Amino acid sequence: MSQILTDREAIREWATARGGNPMLMEVPEGSRSRTLLQLTFGQHAINADGNEGPDRVGGFELVDWDEWFAALEANNLSLMVSDDPSGGNEAEFSFVERGERSDTSGAA
Template sequence: MAKTLTDREDIRQWAEARGGNPMLMDTPDGTGSRTLLQLTFGQHAINTDGNEGPDRLGGFQLVSWDEWFAALDENKLAVVVSDDPAGGSEAEFEFVARD
């Protein structure tokens, strides 16, 4: 069963419970650019002091939750997640247009 999340705190809690971090990437779109959103999981130390990991992954830049939520709102998106308790801590999600 899937659940659509639009509340910032619900999204953040869902992601952080699975070790999630917010990421953005600006990509060319015709004459301008658009911002792509992503969540990365299992990289709990990626943006901490003394880390050995990159702050950029595949063109995506780690950002603050505030920046990520601003992009989510600007793109009028929601996050669909599984609410199946049997799913454990799996980080399966997709972005959908808000109604």
């Protein structure tokens, strides 16, 4: 089973309980850039060799939660997480459009 988190504190608690940190990456797209959101669960994800490239000018960058939440809300996204405590990767998550399924943990 999964649940969709929209509440800032619920998302922050879920991520930090698993050692997660907020990250953003600016990606050029035509004449504009767009912001990609990510959560990292270990410093190695930021320092990985494949983190930079021509389409990822600076790679992912750790940011504060307020900046990450602003990007999440600007993109009208929620965080879908697994709430099954029996096995699987407990840091499993995906981004979904708000309103895609009924939110179970309140509005942001």
